[in-house]
Amino acid sequence: MSERRILLGNEAIARGVVESGCAVATAYPGTPSSEILPAIAAYSDEMGTNTQVEWGANEKVALEMAIGACYAGKRSCAVMKQVGLNVAADPFMSVAHQKLDGGLLVVVSDDPGCHASQDDQDSRSYASAAKIPCFDPSDAREAKAMVADAFDLADRYGIMAMLRPTVRVDHCRQDVEIIENVVSQRDAVFDRKPAGKRIVMPAVIHGFLDDHSARFEAIRGEFGAMDRYNFEVPSEEPANLGVIACGISYSVVRDILNRLGRKDVSILKIGTPVPLPVNLVEDFVDRHDRVLVLEETQPVVEGQIPNRTAVMGRWNGWVPKTGELVPEVVESVLLRALGVKEDLSDREVFNKIEEELSPERRRPRLCPGCSHRPAYFSIRKVFPDAVVASDIGCYGLAIAQNAVDTNICMGGSVTAASGIYLAFKADGKGTDRPIFATLGDSTFFHSGMTGLATAVYNRHAFVLVILDNRITAMTGGQDHPGTGDKMRSGEEGVSVSIEEAVKGCGVKWLSVLDPYDIEKNKKTIEKAWEHASSNGEPAVIVFRHPCITMLKVKPEYRPVKVDPSVCIGCGICIRDFNCPGLVWDQATGKAMVDDRYCVNCGVCVAVCPKGAIVPEGGDR
Numbered sequence: 001m002s003e004r005r006i007l008l009g010n011e012a013i014a015r016g017v018v019e020s021g022c023a024v025a026t027a028y029p030g031t032p033s034s035e036i037l038p039a040i041a042a043y044s045d046e047m048g049t050n051t052q053v054e055w056g057a058n059e060k061v062a063l064e065m066a067i068g069a070c071y072a073g074k075r076s077c078a079v080m081k082q083v084g085l086n087v088a089a090d091p092f093m094s095v096a097h098q099k100l101d102g103g104l105l106v107v108v109s110d111d112p113g114c115h116a117s118q119d120d121q122d123s124r125s126y127a128s129a130a131k132i133p134c135f136d137p138s139d140a141r142e143a144k145a146m147v148a149d150a151f152d153l154a155d156r157y158g159i160m161a162m163l164r165p166t167v168r169v170d171h172c173r174q175d176v177e178i179i180e181n182v183v184s185q186r187d188a189v190f191d192r193k194p195a196g197k198r199i200v201m202p203a204v205i206h207g208f209l210d211d212h213s214a215r216f217e218a219i220r221g222e223f224g225a226m227d228r229y230n231f232e233v234p235s236e237e238p239a240n241l242g243v244i245a246c247g248i249s250y251s252v253v254r255d256i257l258n259r260l261g262r263k264d265v266s267i268l269k270i271g272t273p274v275p276l277p278v279n280l281v282e283d284f285v286d287r288h289d290r291v292l293v294l295e296e297t298q299p300v301v302e303g304q305i306p307n308r309t310a311v312m313g314r315w316n317g318w319v320p321k322t323g324e325l326v327p328e329v330v331e332s333v334l335l336r337a338l339g340v341k342e343d344l345s346d347r348e349v350f351n352k353i354e355e356e357l358s359p360e361r362r363r364p365r366l367c368p369g370c371s372h373r374p375a376y377f378s379i380r381k382v383f384p385d386a387v388v389a390s391d392i393g394c395y396g397l398a399i400a401q402n403a404v405d406t407n408i409c410m411g412g413s414v415t416a417a418s419g420i421y422l423a424f425k426a427d428g429k430g431t432d433r434p435i436f437a438t439l440g441d442s443t444f445f446h447s448g449m450t451g452l453a454t455a456v457y458n459r460h461a462f463v464l465v466i467l468d469n470r471i472t473a474m475t476g477g478q479d480h481p482g483t484g485d486k487m488r489s490g491e492e493g494v495s496v497s498i499e500e501a502v503k504g505c506g507v508k509w510l511s512v513l514d515p516y517d518i519e520k521n522k523k524t525i526e527k528a529w530e531h532a533s534s535n536g537e538p539a540v541i542v543f544r545h546p547c548i549t550m551l552k553v554k555p556e557y558r559p560v561k562v563d564p565s566v567c568i569g570c571g572i573c574i575r576d577f578n579c580p581g582l583v584w585d586q587a588t589g590k591a592m593v594d595d596r597y598c599v600n601c602g603v604c605v606a607v608c609p610k611g612a613i614v615p616e617g618g619d620r
Contacts, residue, residue: 009174
């Protein structure tokens, strides 16, 4: 029995995971992959499969849990975004060569164009380095089908497989066929024989390498015959130009050719870029004078083509070397390859309309009422010249307050602060300038504790500020070890105390504050740096306040107004506090409250040095 539903790409992937008999699914949230694991839980409940679904503290933890389930003979799946694969790279590369007992699928969502990421790396390169099969879907329907084939392949060859959707596939919507039948799950069995089969040591791994390469080449042969994902769309008229298209680029180029009415271009769709079905590609290249390769974002397929003399791609500059292949880019490249002068009339019309409308270009910033804003404001008011290291999370948006100085990766704030301290120490000025590291509660559990333990061990003098808003907010409100809540209702977790974890790392000075209390917090920030600098060790402040967008109880209502007779137009509330609820009145040259955005948190009362921001109805 089957039916059709309109599904998000991530929901289609999740449905495929459950229908394929996956017993254990794990993840760490990250856009564009965040919806997949909750959807797996929902479909498992709907279909009664008892799939175990859990968030890991980070991507490495999530993948290792999935590997463990696979060792016990169960089909398992780990989900993450592309930069999360960097975190999981150690177990990813280690397990790639092993002969596994259950089917292991890694779903890695890439983000060409950096819509919600600090880079647009291509996860297919990881698959190539690890010599594991990689599926590259062009739409939601194909993504779901590929999940089933990836599990089947992983099962039969005892190899880890990768599904690599990109952001446009993750977040597209399409009608998808769903079935009620589920692949039967095997019972969990952990067979210890033969000895050493799950051990990654030099003496053992040498015996795995030849077998792994043989399996990889056998899969290449299967991919060559997998014509549901790798196929040619022949031209209806004689064609000198051929296009090799992967992933969403295939959908884009077909739409463009149809719109242009061009019937003189052949397309070779590649849905399995690693290992590349070389014979299929070679035959296509040999039959065309010129071949344009469209793939995001690295030349993974292009680099595997033996004869590239006729190939036009990223390496020789025909295709832009960076960025997402959006339709406008693909059309421009395609027309140039066809020798057609691009008709700019449509684009010129668009540019003219855009110029006339003059849409305001706004920088991303923290939400109205966000507790991170007063925390950073307090730090900067006490130590305007402090070095403030930050990392990946909502709080990185405090750049709009000019409040943060560095941003590397999750957990990178703690270790960057250590390095900055050591740089000054090398000049004999270790504590001459205040140093702060800031990160969120979920990030602390993700990769902050190791940096903190290192700082304690080596006596690095800085203040670590943990911004605890009780949720993984930036990716949509997922739980983490600090919340104790789990994804399914009825399942109870254990809340891991941030304070106890901090103390367990050896920290001696710790204070927990409400970031909304700016005046009190400024005094505590001074004391924290005084302790760190005088004792040569890290101090820790935990700013705890629930995320304003995900409150579980109704907050206190604190409406405010700006008294224009007191406001001197200094701009501190606009520039340094940077709340969307406070705007500049061009007519009066003073600040005013914008009721469209103000959430009535009342924190800004403590921001104005002249006391011009006051509670409505008098003092509190």
